[in-house]
Amino acid sequence: MRRAIVVTAILAMFGAVALGALIGPDLWAGYQFMKVVDQQTTAYEANGGAWPQLQDTCALCHGQNGQAANAHYPSLAGLSASYIENQLHAFAEGRRPNPQMQPLAKSLSDEQIRMLAAYYERQSPAANDPLSANASLDPLGQTVVETRGCATCHGGQFQGSPMAPRLAGQGEYYLVDQLQAFKASVRQDPTQAMNGIASTLSEAEIQAAASYLASLTPADSPAQ
Amino acid sequence: MKTEKDKQPLRARRRLLLQALGGGALVGGLALTGSANAKAALSGSTRPRQADSDVLDVAIIGAGLSGLTSARDLQRAGCESFVVLEARERVGGRTYNHELGNGVVSEAGGQWIGPGQTAIADLARQLEVGTFDQYYQGKTVYLAGDARYAEASASGGASVSHDIARKLNEMARSVPGEAPWTAPNAAELDNITLGEWLNQQGVTTEDKIGLNMSTTLTFGAPPASLSLLHYLSIINTSDCSLEQLEGIKDGAQETRFVGGSQILCTKMAEHLGGKLKLSCPVREIVGWDQDVVELHTDQGIIRARQIIAALNPALCNQIRFTPALPSGRAGLQDRWPAHAPMRKTVHVYARPFWRDQGMNGQVVQTQGPIIWSYDNSPPDGSVGIISAFIKPGQLSHNPAEAERVLSDLYARALGEEARHPTQFHDHDWGKVDPWSLTCIHPIPPGFWTQWGEFLRPAAGRLIWSGTETADIWPGAMDGAVRSGHRAAFQALQALTENRRTTG
Numbered sequence: 065m066r067r068a069i070v071v072t073a074i075l076a077m078f079g080a081v082a083l084g085a086l087i088g089p090d091l092w093a094g095y096q097f098m099k100v101v102d103q104q105t106t107a108y109e110a111n112g113g114a115w116p117q118l119q120d121t122c123a124l125c126h127g128q129n130g131q132a133a134n135a136h137y138p139s140l141a142g143l144s145a146s147y148i149e150n151q152l153h154a155f156a157e158g159r160r161p162n163p164q165m166q167p168l169a170k171s172l173s174d175e176q177i178r179m180l181a182a183y184y185e186r187q188s189p190a191a192n193d194p195l196s197a198n199a200s201l202d203p204l205g206q207t208v209v210e211t212r213g214c215a216t217c218h219g220g221q222f223q224g225s226p227m228a229p230r231l232a233g234q235g236e237y238y239l240v241d242q243l244q245a246f247k248a249s250v251r252q253d254p255t256q257a258m259n260g261i262a263s264t265l266s267e268a269e270i271q272a273a274a275s276y277l278a279s280l281t282p283a284d285s286p287a288q
Numbered sequence: 289m290k291t292e293k294d295k296q297p298l299r300a301r302r303r304l305l306l307q308a309l310g311g312g313a314l315v316g317g318l319a320l321t322g323s324a325n326a327k328a329a330l331s332g333s334t335r336p337r338q339a340d341s342d343v344l345d346v347a348i349i350g351a352g353l354s355g356l357t358s359a360r361d362l363q364r365a366g367c368e369s370f371v372v373l374e375a376r377e378r379v380g381g382r383t384y385n386h387e388l389g390n391g392v393v394s395e396a397g398g399q400w401i402g403p404g405q406t407a408i409a410d411l412a413r414q415l416e417v418g419t420f421d422q423y424y425q426g427k428t429v430y431l432a433g434d435a436r437y438a439e440a441s442a443s444g445g446a447s448v449s450h451d452i453a454r455k456l457n458e459m460a461r462s463v464p465g466e467a468p469w470t471a472p473n474a475a476e477l478d479n480i481t482l483g484e485w486l487n488q489q490g491v492t493t494e495d496k497i498g499l500n501m502s503t504t505l506t507f508g509a510p511p512a513s514l515s516l517l518h519y520l521s522i523i524n525t526s527d528c529s530l531e532q533l534e535g536i537k538d539g540a541q542e543t544r545f546v547g548g549s550q551i552l553c554t555k556m557a558e559h560l561g562g563k564l565k566l567s568c569p570v571r572e573i574v575g576w577d578q579d580v581v582e583l584h585t586d587q588g589i590i591r592a593r594q595i596i597a598a599l600n601p602a603l604c605n606q607i608r609f610t611p612a613l614p615s616g617r618a619g620l621q622d623r624w625p626a627h628a629p630m631r632k633t634v635h636v637y638a639r640p641f642w643r644d645q646g647m648n649g650q651v652v653q654t655q656g657p658i659i660w661s662y663d664n665s666p667p668d669g670s671v672g673i674i675s676a677f678i679k680p681g682q683l684s685h686n687p688a689e690a691e692r693v694l695s696d697l698y699a700r701a702l703g704e705e706a707r708h709p710t711q712f713h714d715h716d717w718g719k720v721d722p723w724s725l726t727c728i729h730p731i732p733p734g735f736w737t738q739w740g741e742f743l744r745p746a747a748g749r750l751i752w753s754g755t756e757t758a759d760i761w762p763g764a765m766d767g768a769v770r771s772g773h774r775a776a777f778q779a780l781q782a783l784t785e786n787r788r789t790t791g
């Protein structure tokens with residue numbers, strides 16, 4: 065990138081207008097490129113502070129701004145700060161097992177955990193890409209979540225409530241993993257309500273419920 | 289390797305082994321002090337022991353480069369009383385070839401070696417595995433949003449401002465790669481992230497793009513979560529040159545193996561026969577503080593006098609230890625960072641068409657799924673391959689969708705021909721199975737100074753190995769080979785010593 069530095073410096077000095085024609089397509093492309101990078105940087109800093117942010121690490125797996133494009137990883141965008149804090153402490157204290165998150169959470173200070181939780185609570189969740197979401201027409205999923213009272217705790221439209229996290233638009237395979245983990249008591253929630261509920265679900269019901277919940281559009285979504 | 293030795297009875301061979309070892313230990317000044325002692329050690333080994341006919345001298349856990357190097361060394365020293373236990377149904381660990389047909393491969397895991405990585409280069413020569421240069425000539429394409437910018441870079445890989453690199457290289461001199469926690473100012477350097485330090489220096493927007501990319505690739509995390517001490521220790525191990533660490537030309541990404549890196553492992557495994565047990569994860573290690581240790585595996589219990597754990601500390605942490613490990617080692621394993629993202633994709637094309645247009649196949653995206661793509665075509669360029677490091681959470685798990693998203697980006701970066709690959713492969717190491725967890729160790733601040741000293745010291749009969757324990761190039765394939773040599777020697781040494789004391 066050293067050359068790009070030179071390019072931008074030159075363009076900044078001369079002013080950009082019509083420079084593309086004057087000094088060749090490469091320099092013009094370099095200028096355009098740096099313009100977009102600057103816009104990205106401004107948005108990045110406005111959202112989370114100066115470079116580099118701790119969230120850069122999380123973004124690799126949890127997506128840019130906490131919105132994962134991969135259904136195996138949970139989206140963090142729009143989860144409540146208290147839920148995120150609880151989960152990070154649960155990982156750190158070994159109450160929630162995961163070989164990647166446990167050591168990572170142990171390395172975070174309480175202050176960092178609070179900062180990260182507040183940051184992700186602020187991010188707007190988006191709907192899953194319909195091509196990625198396995199938007200199944202199987203009515204079983206909807207039936208399961210409606211008849212088992214999931215919304216009582218997880219909120220109307222499964223948008224989350226002070227009691228339990230948002231499920232709408234969460235990653236499908238992640239949801240399956242969690243329901244199986246609750247069912248097998250590998251993951252336990254403080255009151256073990258989820259363990260009780262998951263233990264009543266069959267494998268087919270777990271798959272269907274996850275697929276249905278993943279296909280829902282989160283309320284806070286800019287796409288709405 | 290059929291030699292006279294192979295035909296000799298086991299007991300006589302064990303004698304040979306101990307003779308060879310006695311010599312080594314004498315030279316090293318470690319143990320045997322005279323021929324009388326050496327004889328005592330030997331007679332100890334030939335005396336019948338009760339009920340231990342099923343007890344092996346060594347059990348190696350893990351058939352990656354490290355474990356297989358140890359196995360090879362044991363055999364070459366004449367030791368046949370060992371076994372290699374591998375969780376997966378294949379060897380290679382973090383080296384793994386996608387087979388693309390017609391003998392063409394693309395590596396899903398480790399693939400490059402470079403200057404100073406002599407242990408693995410020697411191994412490749414001995415195994416008659418050829419090498420060739422990574423293709424890098426031409427322009428790298430940078431994508432930001434809809435903007436595209438192409439530029440050639442001198443060394444072919446990531447580059448950082450000269451001033452910052454010079455400062456880092458200078459600081460790295462006093463941070464020993466094999467034990468960063470012993471650096472004179474270790475506490476101070478371990479108290480700060482690389483990101484904080486960089487901000488103190490002032491970095492340009494362009495540097496930030498390069499640093500985000502290169503530290504994620506080489507260290508497993510972006511600058512905000514890496515300890516400065518750790519960063520410097522890895523530069524130290526790269527001959528105090530960030531340029532050598534990150535570069536292609538004259539750098540650690542310079543050279544590839546003909547047939548892919550995994551071939552080193554498959555070749556080493558060929559000599560093991562029944563001593564290699566695949567699909568045999570070790571679940572529990574009992575009595576590591578006793579003379580004979582029990583390994584509980586999915587295929588039953590294995591008993592051995594010395595154990596070589598040729599796997600990273602996070603993987604060790606998935607094994608149950610009875611009794612519990614000493615608190616230092618247990619603490620290290622429990623906190624060993626395992627969150628380095630490692631997902632690599634492969635696009636196969638009829639030809640490396642980008643080369644004709646003066647491009648090297650490298651694409652860097654400031655925001656989006658691609659961390660870095662590169663030309664991974666075979667030596668003869670008979671087909672074109674673009675492989676990419678991907679942010680696992682930023683690209684769909686769905687293969688058709690992932691292929692399309694990347695093809696669109698490549699089409700913008702490299703030309704329309706990129707839109708229709710003939711094959712697509714995707715490997716997210718973090719999700720395919722639990723036997724790697726992480727590609728490299730992104731060490732956070734405060735870790736080395738608190739836990740580093742517990743990385744290598746053996747616990748009872750447990751010898752810790754794997755690339756993470758290497759004294760040079762830890763984390764790299766070269767480090768894996770080095771750790772394998774060291775661990776085999778350590779095991780043989782311990783066997784000799786134990787026989788001396790019990791004989």
Ligand SMILES: Cc1cc2nc3c(=O)[nH]c(=O)nc-3n(C[C@H](O)[C@H](O)[C@H](O)COP(=O)(O)OP(=O)(O)OC[C@H]3O[C@@H](n4cnc5c(N)ncnc54)[C@H](O)[C@@H]3O)c2cc1C
Pocket residue numbers: 349350351352353354355373374375376379380381382383396397398399400401568569570571598599600603606607630631632717723724726727728753754755756763764765766768
């Ligand atoms: C995507 C990626 C890119 C990389 N790029 C490079 C590169 O370009 N150059 C480079 O030098 N290095 C690179 N590396 C790192 C390199 O691959 C590793 O350093 C090296 O392969 C490690 O070898 P190892 O034998 O120490 O460990 P591993 O290869 O991890 O071997 C450990 C073995 O133990 C097995 N195992 C785990 N748990 C158990 C158990 N309980 N019981 C039995 N067996 C078990 C595993 O299946 C595995 O086979 C890369 C790694 C990745 C993932």
